Amino acid sequence: MIKTKNLKFKYKRGNEMNFPDLEMASGEQMAMIGDSGSGKTTLLHLLAGILSPSSGEIVVDDTNICKLKQNKLDEFRGKNFGFIFQKHLFVEDISMNKNLLIAQTLAGGSKDPDYVSQLTEQLGIAKLVNKYPSELSQGELQRFSVARSLVNKPLALFADEPTSSLDDNNCMRFITLLQKVSSEHKLTLLIATHDSRIKKQFENILYLKPSGK
Numbered sequence: 730m731i732k733t734k735n736l737k738f739k740y741k742r743g744n745e746m747n748f749p750d751l752e753m754a755s756g757e758q759m760a761m762i763g764d765s766g767s768g769k770t771t772l773l774h775l776l777a778g779i780l781s782p783s784s785g786e787i788v789v790d791d792t793n794i795c796k797l798k799q800n801k802l803d804e805f806r807g808k809n810f811g812f813i814f815q816k817h818l819f820v821e822d823i824s825m826n827k828n829l830l831i832a833q834t835l836a837g838g839s840k841d842p843d844y845v846s847q848l849t850e851q852l853g854i855a856k857l858v859n860k861y862p863s864e865l866s867q868g869e870l871q872r873f874s875v876a877r878s879l880v881n882k883p884l885a886l887f888a889d890e891p892t893s894s895l896d897d898n899n900c901m902r903f904i905t906l907l908q909k910v911s912s913e914h915k916l917t918l919l920i921a922t923h924d925s926r927i928k929k930q931f932e933n934i935l936y937l938k939p940s941g942k
């Protein structure tokens with residue numbers, strides 16, 4: 730469960746943003762829609778504990794993450810959240826398999842090659858694990874991004890504009906993949922987007938108005 734209350738945030742040189750309260754049950758899927766500048770990335774970063782709110786609460790299951798000290802917050806984030814961004818950044822001079830394995834150790838856990846194999850099988854990229862990032866297509870890298878977001882068995886997956894550079898077919902294919910992964914792994918899924926094609930794929934939508942109000 731992810732729940733926010735009276736969340737406010739202000740960048741050093743910006744206006745205060747007020748965010749609508751959010752409540753997502755475990756495994757729920759939601760799209761966050763808003764124009765450019767409405768605060769989608771900011772809200773995702775607040776939920777993920779990358780930014781701290783100026784006031785308000787963010788509760789994930791029984792933990793108010795705003796009250797965690799930095800090292801505990803980093804640990805909580807690594808264990809419980811997966812991220813997918815528009816650009817898929819991987820370490821260029823190691824194989825995809827190693828990229829996935831370091832994502833496990835960076836989050837403070839130990840390497841679990843069996844789970845990595847299981848995920849790459851499930852996502853149809855098992856044959857590509859010994860390739861390097863520069864040898865893969867954007868679509869393949871995107872699947873590896875999904876694999877990487879799942880390697881630590883998170884509770885929630887946050888995706889920031891994951892489809893804005895995709896054509897219609899690939900957009901729908903990717904959203905369907907994220908929804909399938911979310912259902913199979915019982916992951917809470919929140920996708921931030923201004924891509925109107927995504928809207929009809931979700932029953933639950935959080936609308937952000939400019940400046941978060």
Ligand SMILES: Nc1ncnc2c1ncn2[C@@H]1O[C@H](COP(=O)(O)OP(=O)(O)OP(=O)(O)O)[C@@H](O)[C@H]1O
Nearest residue numbers: 740742743763764765766767768769770771772923
């Ligand atoms: N580091 C920063 N310092 C100051 N203002 C910022 C910073 N990052 C974002 N902003 C401002 O905060 C507001 C919300 O930005 P945010 O990136 O969250 O919006 P968004 O809805 O994700 O936009 P987009 O769809 O264009 O990615 C915008 O007005 C933006 O200019």
